[in-house]
Amino acid sequence: MMNEVPLAVILAENWNYLVVITLMMSGLFIVISRFNLVKKLVGLSIFQTSVFLFYISVGKVAGGTAPIITGDPDTLYSNPLPHVLILTAIVVGVATTALGLALVLRIHAAFGSIEEDEVLAMKAEDGLPRVRRILEQQGDRLGDRQGQAVVEGEAEK
Amino acid sequence: MSIYAIFNNLPALLVVVPLLLSPITALIPIGRLAWVVALFGSGVSVIVAILLCSLTASGIRITYFMGNWPPPWGIEFVVDSATSLTVMAMTTLAFLATLFADRALSAEIAAKDVGKAYSAWLLACGGLYGLVMTADAFNLFVFLEISALASVILIALGAGRDRRALIAAYNYLVIGAVGATFYVIGVGFIYAVTGSLNMADLADRIPDVEARSIVFIGFGFMVVGMLVKAAVFPVHIWLPAAYSYAPSAVSTLLAAIATKAAIYVLARIVFTIFGGVPEVTALALEWVVVPLSIAGIFVGTIMAIYERDLKKMLAFSSIAQIGYITLGIGIATSAGIAAGFIHIGNHALIKGGLFMAVGGIFLATGSRVSVMSMTGIGRKMPLTATAFLICGFSLIGLPLTAGFISKLYLVRALLDNDNLVIVGLVLASSALSVMYLWKIVEVMWVRPAPVDALEINERPALYIPLWIIAIANIWLGLDASWLVGAAEAAAASLLGAGG
Incomplete structure (x- = not known):
């Protein structure tokens, strides 16, 4: 069944995962390849954001609406759990970035450079x-x- | 409220007490008072850990539902014999490190920062205890980051004496965050195919998943993330700088407990979550964990031989010792896992003691401790130097020390498996580790002190926790029945949980 659908169609239908992969790889590449300490943190943020998108994509139910009770038993809801998880992960990401930037400030004060x-x-x-x-x-x-x-x-x- | 209420909430207390005390200590302006609060927090943790240990020793598996939400919806804490052994080792060493920190931290960082340092200290401890006890795959990530961010702050505090601490902290932050994100990606894959996050529930559901490749991908991401956190070769590069430029007390705390928690989680992932699909895990253990452990043992030992800075030398030797632990866990027999757990406890004792002794010498001499600056220390600081020697012998694995028990059980587990080549490698690496320790023994005891050396007074506050550790090293070398029994129960519960 799956084999009859052309690859291009599968990719087009799951384009959000392509975005996830692109962001993930570019983020990780920036972390590894850049010398500028702030750019490294930017890369780290992109890397983490790609994971947020990944979770949100997994939680989406086709045709589902936001998980707020409407009273109609036929309503199809998206899975709320990944959203909540990612809310936590965003907080962790903000804390990581804040601490990283604070360290870069101190490094700049101590060494006079952020390269x-x-x-x-x-x-x-x-x-x-x-x-x-x-x-x-x-x-x-x-x-x-x-x-x-x-x-x-x-x-x- | 009764005594039962406290008993029912023991697992939560272990996390909640340090986390609640943390903001309080941040507000205390007097360093000594903050230390008392931190000592109280870590003391309570030790008592809770002893109670948990005595409960699990009678075969009870303690489960605790956070906020009374039953799993798989709520977050569950599970304490079985593997957990309580790890928690016991961690809380005891954290308590001793806190005792040591009184003088050590206030001597190395600015007075106004001491309260905040203890705040981060308690956060790191609470995060690591939670990391070990949680049975929720995503909650684990949160604790992982709490402890990692707190450790970064603690490492960066070394900048008052040596600005290189800032770079070490930054690198640990970035590498650690990438590792944790890898773990979250893995959890995402597993959640996508199972729809659950509770470890026991995952263990039930994973064998029924038809998309084996997704299970494999998720497993790979989770394991790689944890290998980074546990500083297994070749993703160990953050560790030597982080441990050597951090303040002495922080090096002691992190070396003793931080990587142990990550290794424990690694064992949980492999044997509990993925225990039902051995064809997935066996491949990773046999072709990734075991070879990397052996490589790590040799790289760590050889780097330590060529290193002159003592804290860095100990950090490199940590990489080798972590290799012994993951090697035991990697061979995945019950004897191997037991050997791994024995060494989790013993290595915490050994490395905690060694870093504490170096911290003591550093405080007395006031300069970074290199091999040469230890000339004659054996006669000037006999108590510290003797304790260093005992822990050093334990590190090599001489008989009558705790380290010997670790090596004995590891070699025995390898012989059971007929891994003669690996046995040879383990023994060869032990012989190599004699080289870097003998170098220190020689300068400490054989060579005379420099003529113009400073007068040194040993401080009781420093050598009391140090000698508790040194005596524990000998005691566990003479009578290891409790530790071995606990480790074997731990191995049984890890292997049993996954089926």
């Missing part, structure tokens, strides 16, 4: 001075194991 590659370069430098100092001092006393431990103990401070 991930620049921030990571600075992050790597944070660990460097210590190593460089140890290497310089080791050059003076190479081979003296006891002295080396003393120097490294000093370099830590």
Whole structure:
């Protein structure tokens, strides 16, 4: 039965799922590929929104109306549960975005940039001075194991 | 209201108490007072967990209907022997971490933030307890995000000392949110074909679903989401930075309880929700979970050998230890799952103790603890260093420590299955873990302290919880009958629930 319907028709009838897939993949791609921390959060939001659309599409009953009791026993209702679930998920999404943006603000204050590659370069430098100092001092006393431990103990401070 | 009312509401109390105390602590301006409230909250949790444990030990499976709505419509909390063992380990370690946090948190973050820090602390604990107890697939996602967002806040608090904590927190937020969203996609697929969200109800309905491919897709998304949260290799990348740049007390709390909850949920998904369709789960366990666990064990151990920063080293070793737990659960025999649960409890003890000891050394010396900065610490801080040593031995799995029991049962479970190659790999990785721990033992005890080293006073407040953990490590190594019995009951109830 299903095999007799052309693929194009199936896709056209379920176009909302195509939208879901497109949004989901573009959102995830943005999260992975962008260096800008705010754009990453935008991607994350798109990714999450696609899931909201997915749930709403699943909950829709063909020909059904909004699930508000009309008094008419013949009324066909859409499934209200996915809507409620997604209401919760939207709240979670808002909280995630808000916390993410707050962190980006703090990162900007601490590093002066919101580009991930620049921030990571600075992050790597944070660990460097210590190593460089140890290497310089080791050059003076190479081979003296006891002295080396003393120097490294000093370099830590 | 009577004593029965409290007993009937035990599962809800475990979540409600921390969540209600959380906004209260946020309003308390005095850090010490906020700590007392947090300690009260985690103390109550321990008592509730002990009561739950004693109830389930007699074979009772506790179910609780939130708001008296019966499942499958309402949200149900289920506490069986697997749940109570996990909750027991988590609440105890959270309580000890809170004891430790008194001095540790106030030393590392600004005084005005301490109250808010305990607020996030309680939120993270309450969220993780709820995550373990809920029997509703979507409610699980909500608890997952409550605990994840609270953990992000706690990690970011490390920024006062080291700005790299901000990046670690941001990465954890983004990766964690992607993982949680994967889980929700999976739940959506399963809901679409079954029309239910209650775990027991799902377990009944999934075997009758004809569209097996959709079940498989849903299962895949849910498992991947949980693997991210549990920091199983190769989706572990958020963990080392998050644990090492967070304040010491936060590292202790998260290392001890956060990933354990996710691993427990993973076991629930595989054995309870999808317990009726073993042909779906067996494939994933055999070809994904077991190989990734073994890879994680080696990658974590080798990264730890080359790491000089102590907190990062411990975080990498966590990835290896998580591998042991998921390996036990991945072989899916009752002995294997029992071994996994034994190690959930033991690893919480071991890693909690190690992070606490490093936190203590950090507070005493005032600088990031690297291998070299521990030179001579064994003589200067003998109590802390000895406790570190005991937990370290337990991590390697030397006899007479808790870690040995974990390895023993894991190897035994693998031998039952004739997985000789994996047995060899597990033993080899244990030998490798000696390498990074011996390095620390050598600098701590063998080398003399630097001539101009600071005078160090050990603080009782720090080593009391630490020594409780160290003694527990030895005690569980000598007499593991309670833990082993509880873990075997847990495995039986997990495998039995799915049929």
